[in-house]
Amino acid sequence: MLLTALLDPADLDDALVTPEGRFARHDLLGWAASIAADIAGAPIVAVHATPGAPTIAAITGALLAGVPVVPIPPDAGVLEREHILRDSGAALLLSDVPGEGVPISRAARATTVPAEPVSAAPALVLYTSGTTGKPKGVVVSRAAIAAGLDALAEAWEWTAADTLVHGLPLYHVHGLVLGALGPLRIGGRLIHTGRPTPEAYAQSSGTMYFGVPTVWSRIAGRPAAAKALAPARLLVSGSAPLPATVFRSLAELTGQAPVERYGMTETLITVSARATGDRRPGQVGLPLTGIETRLVDESGAALPADGSTIGQLQVRGTTMFDGYLRGGAVDPAPLTDGWYATGDVATIGPDGWHRIVGRASTDLIKTGGYRVGAGEVEDALLLHPAVREAAVIGMPDPDLGERITAFVVLDGRAVAESDLIAFVAERLAAHKRPRAVRLVGELPRNAMGKVQKTRLKG
The missing domain is CATH 3.40.50.12780 (ANL, N-terminal domain)
Structure with a gap:
C-alpha cells in the first residue's frame, strides 16, 4: 500500500x-x-x-x-x-x-x-x-x-x-x-x-x-x-x-x-x-x-x-x-x-x-593532463570574504584542453580578478587555480536553484 x-x-x-x-x-x-x-x-x-x-x-x-x-x-x-x-x-x-x-x-x-x-x-x-x-x-x-x-x-x-x-x-x-x-x-x-x-x-x-x-x-x-x-x-x-x-x-x-x-x-x-x-x-x-x-x-x-x-x-x-x-x-x-x-x-x-x-559534462575539467573537480575550486573561491557565489567550468583551450574559468558574484566589494586567482592558488594546487575569472551580477539558475552551467558557456 x-x-x-x-x-x-x-x-x-x-x-x-x-x-x-x-x-x-x-x-x-x-x-x-x-x-x-x-x-x-x-x-x-x-x-x-x-x-x-x-x-x-x-x-x-x-x-x-x-x-x-x-x-x-x-x-x-x-x-x-x-x-x-x-x-x-x-x-x-x-x-x-x-x-x-x-x-x-x-x-x-x-x-x-x-x-x-x-x-x-x-x-x-x-x-x-x-x-x-x-x-x-x-x-x-x-x-x-x-x-x-x-x-x-x-x-x-x-x-x-x-x-x-x-x-x-x-x-x-x-x-x-x-x-x-x-x-x-x-x-x-x-x-x-x-x-x-x-x-x-x-x-x-x-x-x-x-x-x-x-x-x-x-x-x-x-x-x-x-x-x-x-x-x-x-x-x-x-x-x-x-x-x-x-x-x-x-x-x-x-x-x-x-x-x-x-x-x-x-x-x-x-x-x-x-x-x-x-x-x-x-x-x-x-x-x-x-x-x-x-x-x-x-x-x-x-x-x-x-x-x-x-x-x-x-x-x-x-x-x-x-x-x-x-x-x-x-x-x-x-x-x-x-x-x-x-x-x-x-x-x-x-x-x-x-x-x-558535479556533472561529468560540466564539472569534471580536464586541464593540462589533470582532472579537476569544479566544486573544489568553487569552495575555495567561496572562502574569500567578498565572494557571494561562484560557478566554475572548463572552457576550450588550445594548449590545456580546457581552461578553468570562474564566474563570480561579489557581495558589493571590489576585488580584482587577479586577486581571486591568487587567492585560490594559495589554497589549492597550482593546476587547480582559475586561469580566468569573470565577474557577473548573478548566476543562471533553474526553478530548483541549480546553476545552469551550460548557459555560462554560451
Whole structure:
C-alpha cells in the first residue's frame, strides 16, 4: 500500500495545511477519492501542478485510481507544456483553470476508495531536462516510491509524530515525492507554505524543514528567521550542492547542521546523511538501505573509494525508474547489471561518505593532463570574504584542453580578478587555480536553484 498513512482509520485533524486552508486526513482522502472516481480507467492523466492543496489532492486521486500522473509546472512555457501533454499522451488534464480540463477543487467527497494497484504499476511520469533535446518523461513505479520513502524514514527517523514544512514546487522529486507523498505514506502533518520564503518558514512550526540551497542561503541571510527554526529536529537540503558557508551559517544560527542528500529523478534519493551521526559540509552521506554505489572511469573500470579519486558515480537498488516514456510506450531504463550511470562525478571515502563533484559534462575539467573537480575550486573561491557565489567550468583551450574559468558574484566589494586567482592558488594546487575569472551580477539558475552551467558557456 503506497499511501499508508492517508488510509489510516485514525484520523488526523490538519493533516495538510496550505494557503488554501486546513484539511483533515479524512477530508483529503474524500477529496482525492472523488477525483479518482472521475478519472478511473484513464491510461494517464496530467495535473496543472500549482503549489498548494489542489495539486496534492489531484495527484493523490490519481494514485488512488492507479492512473499514472504527469505533473506540469505551472510556469511551463507554451512549447514545454505542449510537449509534455503530447509526449505523455495524457488523456485528461486536471486543472482549476476554467474550461481547461477536469476541475480539481470541488465540494464533492467520495466514501469509496479503489482497490490498491499492484506495486509494480507506474505511479508518476516526471519530465526532466537533459543536456540535449526536449524534456524526457521518467516513469517511476509505486514500488520505487515506497522503497525510497521507507529508506528515508529510516535514515531521518521520520515518523507520524513529525510536522514537515516546505514551500517547494510540486512537480519535482524533492517537493512532490518527498515533500507531499512522504507524509501521506509515513504520517504526520504537512505544512506547505506556497512559497519557500524565510518568513513563511519562520512562521510555521515544524519538526522537519525541506529546502534547496537558494532557500537555505536566504534563510541564513536573515538571522531572525533562521533562529526561529532552532526547535526543529531536521533541516534537509537537496537538489543542488549546499555551499559550505551556508552550511556553517545554518549550524551556527539554528544549533544544528543541515542534512544533505543526493538523488535524481531517475533514481529518487539514494544517498543521505543520517538524523543521528555526522553531517559534513560538502558531502552528502552514505547510501540508503537498498542502494549500492560505485565509481568507475571512462572505460567502466572500478575506481577506489579512497576519498580523493574522482570517478563517474553509478547506483543500483530498489528506487530505480522503469524507463523513459516515448510514444505511449516505456523504453526500459538504461541499466547495466542493474547499475545506472548518473552522469555525476564524485568521490567516495573509505568510510563510505560521498562528495558529489558535479556533472561529468560540466564539472569534471580536464586541464593540462589533470582532472579537476569544479566544486573544489568553487569552495575555495567561496572562502574569500567578498565572494557571494561562484560557478566554475572548463572552457576550450588550445594548449590545456580546457581552461578553468570562474564566474563570480561579489557581495558589493571590489576585488580584482587577479586577486581571486591568487587567492585560490594559495589554497589549492597550482593546476587547480582559475586561469580566468569573470565577474557577473548573478548566476543562471533553474526553478530548483541549480546553476545552469551550460548557459555560462554560451
